[in-house]
Every structure is written in structure tokens, then in C-alpha cells.
Amino acid sequence: MPDTDLQRIALPTGVELDVATAGDPAAPAILLLHGFPESHRTWRHQIPALAKRFFVIAPDQRGFARSSKPAGVEHYTPDKPVADLLALATHFGKDRFTLVGHDWGGAIAWMAALQHPDRIERLIIVNAPHPFVFQKSLYDDMAQRAASQYIRAFRNPGLEAHIDRIGLGAFFDTSFASHADPALLAPERDAYLDEWGQPGAMTAMLNWYRASAVVVPAMDETPERPAFLDAPFPPLKMPVLVIWGMGDTALLPVQLDGLRALVPDLTVVKVEAGHFVPWEKPAEVTGTMLGWLG
Template sequence: MTRQSVSTTTGASPEPPLSAEIDAEATERTVNGVRLHVVAAGDETGPLVVLLHGFPEFWYGWRAQLEPLVAAGYRVLVPDQRGYDRSEKPDGVSAYRTHALSRDVVGLLASEGRERAHVVGHDWGGMVAWDLSRRFPERIDRLAVVNAPHPTAYLRALFASPEQLRRSWYAAWFQVPRLPEVVCRLGDYRVLERALRGTAPPGTFSDEDLARYRRAWDRDGAITGMLNWYRAAARYPPIRPPDRVDAPTLVVWGEEDTALLPSLAVDSATFCADARLEFLPGVSHWVPHEAPARLSELLLEHLSEP
């Protein structure tokens, strides 16, 4: 395992320092046969929290939650998930099957010498968190999911709701070989910029944020790796683990999500033995960016419960 300061610029593609200094380290961990770039912060003996980002982000999407969690005594790991930013980008769609993504998290826990952790996921990171909680329930202490539906709730909505099917059009388009990569790169990643800025209130994503995202998207193989998450979900439907989630679960939902209906949050909570559902009125899909203080408050309340 190699370590470096998050704010240090090293190598051929330097990372600019964070606007607010965070006491964290960037590490490399080889887990489940894949090399992951992981930001680690906090007391190594503290309770472990793993934060999982979604599309089209990378670890930086959780930066606002690092300081509050570390101040509360938690050990925090934030990986670039496989296919993203500085992490390895395996060839082939099958490398991005959901069960492989969940096993990456299991391996990440092992890299810390831990068997269990609190797991928090947003967007695709939330889908991995749901799968992990069902496939490896013994690895989860508490679960928190932000604007990501329980997989069974989502499948039911696709069949039952024409509106949800309409909102999910982009996932079908991503199945086309090669063309989505070309379109995503046009105009300095204009489509991906619009996926962020065009679905959130003005000012949610700064110019500095977008510069960081473009740098992540521009890494060799990154766009294909990111899109392969969608392709694998369609081409390799997993053997479904049990729907029930036993871990105490917090579901946080920005009501102005343009891709996912609010009813998915309610339906998702029904699969949990112990669920708390928090709607954020006027907040878009990008809750960690748009309502960082409220999200951190909710996470700290949830994770501290006995």
C-alpha cells in the first residue's frame, strides 16, 4: 500500500490541492484483483465508514462529508470505484458486474483489517451499497443510501411506471457500443457537465469542481469504465440475493431528482427491516453537493445510534 497526501501533486497528472485542506491520505489498495485509489482519513482505530460515489463522479464527491465524520471520531475510506479516475479500469463489460463491485468493498474492509463497516452510497454507489447489504449482510453495521433505489424497487418501477421508464432513457442509450464514449468526449465533456450542472441549481458545481471532474473523465479508459457499469447491469443481471435488508438503513432523497421518482424512496424503505426515510424538498439528485451540511447531520445521527 502506498500513501501520499491528498493535496500533494505527484506523477504525470497532478491533482490540484483541495480548496479547504483535509487531513487525509491518498492510498493504493489492491482488492478483489483490482487496484483502487482510496482516500483515507481519521483515526485508524475509529469505527469504519466507507463512502461510495456514483456516476459520473469520483471520491471528490464526498469531500464535504469527510471533515464532519472524522471530527466525530470515524475512520473514513472513500474509494474511486473500479473504472473511475485513478483506480484501475479492467477491460470488458463483465468486469463491472454488480457482485464484483460489492466484492471490491469487502476487499477494502479487509485492507483495513476490518470485517464490518458502516456503508454509505450515492447514485451507483448506493446501488453497490444495497447489493452489499443483501449479499454480504455480515459486513454491514449501518447502511445509508442517497438517491439510489433498492434494485427490486427500481425494476418494478421500470415495468409499472411509464414516467420512470422515460426518465431512465439514458441507461438504454449507454448500451450502444462506442458511440456514447464519443458523445461524452465532445466539447470538453459537455454532456457530462450538463448531467451535473443541468440537473442541479446554479452554483452547485463550481468551475473548480468541473475542472476536477474533467481531469477524472479524461484519464485513459475512464469513460468506457464508467459506462460499463450500466452495460454490465443490463447484460449480466445478477442472481438476485434476498430482497430484505437487515442492517438499520437511512434513505435520503432529494425530491427534485430528474432521473428517479420520489416514490422509489418509499418503495425502497419497505425492503428494510429497520428504515428511516428523509426527503429533502427542493434538493436535486446531487445531495452531497447541494445539501452537504444536512446530509452530514443525518449521517452522524444515523451512524451514532446504538
């Protein structure tokens, strides 16, 4: 990523984040949030193009790569990374900004937009489900429930011991690698293993799943239905672009069902790609983002 500055920033939320920035600091800001199990490098193909028009802020979120990894699941509840991103924007003097998120970064972006509409001017979501739609699908759509059983596995406190036994490389090859284009992923393998191998990184990354309040029922379970699923849910107020890789095997296209009722100013662009759309179809994602932002 040419002309990208990686700096360490201490935030009042109690963590230090490695943050990639690019572009003119006086330009309108766009903040990019990665998901599991990645880093700011998720956006390596988008950053140079966005930096021509925006001041780009792309952190390694808490728990990932070399950013702070506070001990304890309680430090990874969604309100914590929401506070991080708002503090990061404030650090750069940006009261309002465009927010972009993929995967867990998208989940945090949805929450920030719902809770802090005064700060989020526009929202771009890439393969990350709206919280209401996702929780509803885990009760009402058995295909999505089956696709999400990995979350239950990630919440297993014994998972790290299993990873230690088989090694990070084997875990990479048997988990992450099966959900992405092998030809695109292979050249990046060493970078991922370096980030995952940082002290405490694997536990910190998994703690995002453990701290989440999302209920993932077992396939043979019929748990009590959360009351909020049958109550009105507040609509988002800002324009929203959703880019969706239709070949995603973890987050199925059912995540687009009913979305327009929750997002009145919605644009949906469907892409023939898997879950990791930003680098599986970089030109399409970048072009879509720039066209919509323009």
C-alpha cells in the same frame, strides 16, 4: 479535504484503487461509495465531520478517476465492485463497518448489504434505488421509465465516438451539468474533466451501465416481466437510513414507495435538493448522517 490521505491500494480482486482515508484507523469504519460520474470527492463535505468519530474509507471505484480500468464490460458487473469494497474493508482490518452509497455507489451498497449482512453493520443510502423497487418501477411507473431512458443511451456502444466528436467539455455541459446546481458545479468542472479524461475512463464509467442486469424497457415496449418482481424479496436485516433529494429528475420519489416492506428498520429523510445531494445540501446531509449514526 484537510487531513485526508490518498493512497493507492492493490486489492486481491485484481484492481488498484485510489482511496481517501481520514480519522483514527482504530475507530469504527465507515466506507463511502460514490456514483456516476464522480469520485471519492462526492463526499468532500462529509469526510472531515465523519472523521472525528470514524475511520473514513472513500475509494475511487474501479473505472473512475485514476483507479484501475480493466478492459471489458464483464469487469463491471455489480459483483465486482461489491468484492472490491469487501476486500478494501478487509485490507484495513475491518470485519464490520457502516456502508454509505450514492447513485451507483448506493446500488452497490444495497447489493452488498443484501448479500453480506454479516459485514455491513449499518447502511446509509443517498438517492440510489433499492434493486427490487427500481426494477418494478421501470415496468409499472411510466414516469420513471421515461426518466431512465438515459440508461439505454449510455449502453449504446457508439456513445464514446459521439463524445470524442463533441469533446468532453461539451458532453459535460450538455449532460451532467443539466442535472446539478450550476453555481455549485462550475468550480468543480476542471476536476471532473481531469477525472473523465484519464485513459479509458469514459468507457469504464459507462460500462457500469452496460454490465448491469437492470431491464430498462423502451417507452413503446412491453417486455416479459421478470419473475422475481412477483415473488417474495428478502428484507434487509440492518438499520438503514435513506436520504432522498426530492428534486431528482433521474430517480423519482416513486423509489421510496414500498420500501419499508423491504427494509423493516428504515429511516427516510427527504431533502429539497436534486440528485447530487451530498454536495448540493452538504450541511443537511452531514447532520442527518451524524444524528442517525449517533
